[in-house]
Amino acid sequence: MEFRDLKKQYQKYKLEIDAAIQNVVTNADFISGKEVGELEKQLAEYVGVKHCISSANGTEAMTLVMMAWGIKEGDAVFVPDFTFFSTGEVVSFVGATPVCVDVDRDTFNMDTDKLERAIIQTINEGKVIPKVIIPVDLFGLPAEHSKIREIANKYKLLILEDGAQGFGGAVNGKKACSFGDAATTSFFPAKPLGCFGDGGAIFTNDHELAALLNSLKIHGKGENKYDNVRIGVNSRLDTIQAAILKVKLKAFINHELDDVNQVSQIYNERLSGIVEIPYIPNGYYSSFAQYTIKLNNKKIRDGLQANLKEQGIPSMVYYAKPLHKQQAFSYLNYEDQDFEITNKLCDTVLSLPMHPYLTEAEVNRVCGIIQNYILQLKT
Template identity: 60%
Template structure:
């Protein structure tokens, strides 16, 4: 069994996918072809923002937005302790300091109470200026943006939504990608909307930010290719990946998003009395990047994973180590404790999941999950 069946997805989309890729190769417009602009317009409209700027990957997207806001040395940026390393890494890359915040045990997303506690700790020390909050829409579920935005506003901070796992999710009538002052996403193949390589995008309603982001994505370009008005990067989504994403995006909105929610409901129906299953709060809609359960302890997790492996069923642990325990951050000041994150790192694991799984597949998996 595939953990996320991208092979099956390709077989379903093969005719349209092959045609789209061959068209790019026939036209030989591999960089900044028309498909890139078409994708940006479609994604901006879907999310409900004015601008979508595509780029090389989701990590670049985060870094570029921090650059646009002038984040650097002496600034504090608050990120969840329980997430992938890139969200903290980009802060350090810009010369700022990541401050790790605990998460909610039900949703896995940034805990607003812990966030405010961390902000107050930083302010009390007086060495760093709190500037940005980066909530992560983990496993497909948007974070608690009403509370996070209110806290950020009260302390004069911006909110950068990391929607790499949350694209397609909804929070109180608004789509992921529109929930902060700006947002980013990733098109890594296993993401809810993924390409066949790396890719990313930034969402903003600010015209000046959009102009700046488009410039730094192409070597600080000004009015034409050889007019360089600032120091920039080379971070572009290539045309083949854009063509792939256009095909996948149609499938995503036509049936995939609905199907992953159906598969999640099958899991929850069977597992809710066996283990702690994911929680989707009222007013939210998840795009289900992963289906992640919680068990009692690490020993129980190891035993269950082994039972599933013996039956040819793969599992994954997202994430086995808190951000603040990564070797790269061994010398970084930890302003607050993150006990929920520490517990989750020992007790969560993710089951095979995608919209192409059948009900009997899910029941076969669940029958092995006996604790």
């Protein structure tokens, strides 16, 4: 069994994907080919924003926004503690200070009450200036964006939505990657919408920001790539990946998003009352980048993971170590007691196989193993 079965997906769309790749190869239009612009237009329309700017990967997408906003040394950027390293890494990369915020136990996303307390504390300390909030749409579930917007407006902060796992999710019909002053996503192969390598995108309604990002991602170009008006980077989505994503975006919209939610319902029905299943608030829709359960403690979690592995079932721990404990951020001297929820989650979460091509029989097999393991603990 595959944790995320990209092979099944490829076999289903092999003819379309192969044809799309071959068309790029035949035309030898490998960089900035027409497929890139076509994909950006389709992505912007799907998300419901005016601009989509593709990039080489999701991390550089966030970095480009930090550069465009002029975030620098002396600035503070608020990030959830329970997330992948890149969310905080892009902040340090531009010289700013990441301020980690504990998360909500139920949703895994940034705790908005703790966010506001962290902003107030940062202001009172006066060492760095609050500038940006980066909420993460973790495991496919959008963050509490309405409350985060209220807080951002109150303290005059910018919002960069990290939608690397959230693409396809929604809040009351409003799509993930349409929140904030800008949003980014990743097309890493295992993401809800993934390519055959690295890729990313930025979404915004800000015309001036979009123009600046399109310059920064190609060596700070002006009228053309040989007219360089600012210092930028080389961060382009190549044409082959764009062609592949065009095929996969259609599949994603037509059935994959619905299919993963149907798989989640089967998991929910089989595992409810056995383990703690994902919580989806009213009005929220998850793209289920991961299906993540909670166990009572680390010993049970690790034991279950080992038991699944013995029977050929892959699982993953996202995340074994929070941001505030990463060695790269040790200079920030975080207080461990400020991250009680994140610390607990790192010891108790387990992500199960999740993708649109899982069969009911496969889900039943996974759930049967979990049920038997938990039952044995009680006897």
